[in-house]
Amino acid sequence: MFSTTDYGPSRYIMVYGLEDNIIKEQIEIPESFSNVARKLRSLPNINNLQELALEMENYLRLSQYGFPHFRIEVWSTRYHKKTLIPSFYLLNKLDHKLVR
């Protein structure tokens, strides 16, 4: 029952292309991975990160993606109690090598 702002829609998944451990660009998560992304937002553990990473790997390999690594991050939102201005906190992340 209603008790917190920290639930699925207030959590964000960010995927970045990496080169030499430096973020090069943001990668959009395809709509077809919405179920895996929903699971990851609800439970951002290493298993769910790896599940999305494998899906993303297949997708990026097919689309001839240029960078050798990518990073998946899951963020939660906290709202200021008086102003509601949001701030973001990293819940978990995974760096994944793109096997070609």
Next chain:
Amino acid sequence: MVKAIHNYLHKDAFEISAHFTLVSLLFNQVGNSFSRPFILCISALALLLANGFKQRLIWLMLTFFTSFRVIHEWPMADNHAYLLALWCLTLFIASCNPAKARMIIGDNGRVVIGLVFLLASVQKLMSADYLDGTFFQYLFLTDNRFEDFTVLFGNVSFQQIYQAQDLLNQYQFSSFSTDKNIVPSSLEFHLLVTISTWWNLIDQLAVACCFLAPVGSYLHRKRDFSLMLFCITTYAVAPVAGFGWLLVSMGLAQCEHNTKIRIAYMSLFFIILFYYEVHIWRILVDFIH
């Protein structure tokens, strides 16, 4: 008609609770695209067949399909789905033991309602952003289902709500900054947030205490009243009728064999239906503006 209602009120608690559970499954249309058609067909069949509600196969299948939904969408945040699967399992176990059915659903109904409300209260007490009012401020400004209620009692306009939503969207993962207020500076809005926060917690704690109190105690005797008060106040605002109907079905399972209490629970079922179908806050907002 009056005689038929009178006869129905004196039926066994298992039959009445099973009927109301089946009707709420039909009204609420739970599940995903795989499980929903099966849940609807089985529920309709159970109501159409004579003594269909007594068939253990009916409750076994309903337990399977309501559990399937939880497992298929794991990890599911919708707490109603877990409770529904658990209640279908309880009715299945009761249908396997007709001689003890009333006791099984009565004891389980009472304890499970108590635990659900206790855990909901503990979750609120432990939450990082509930007691300070952040949760209800956010809910009233971002959830469109509550905007009529917020406009009516919070002395804020629809424009202020949409502006707050726009500002919150602009803040998402950006360096956006503004001196505009996200939260409307309305005394009534802050009062609404404070009352909602504390009423919601105290009301749920009261239900938990009454349902988990020792049998025969003062609190135990007030349990039906506390649950009805929760449903009447909560479902007037929160449009989650399915959970309300499930609580009514469970309430009917555990209440004393008392005609007045049964009439009150059954009336509550239709009051929740009324809340769900007739958007009273929308009508009032339109009337006032």
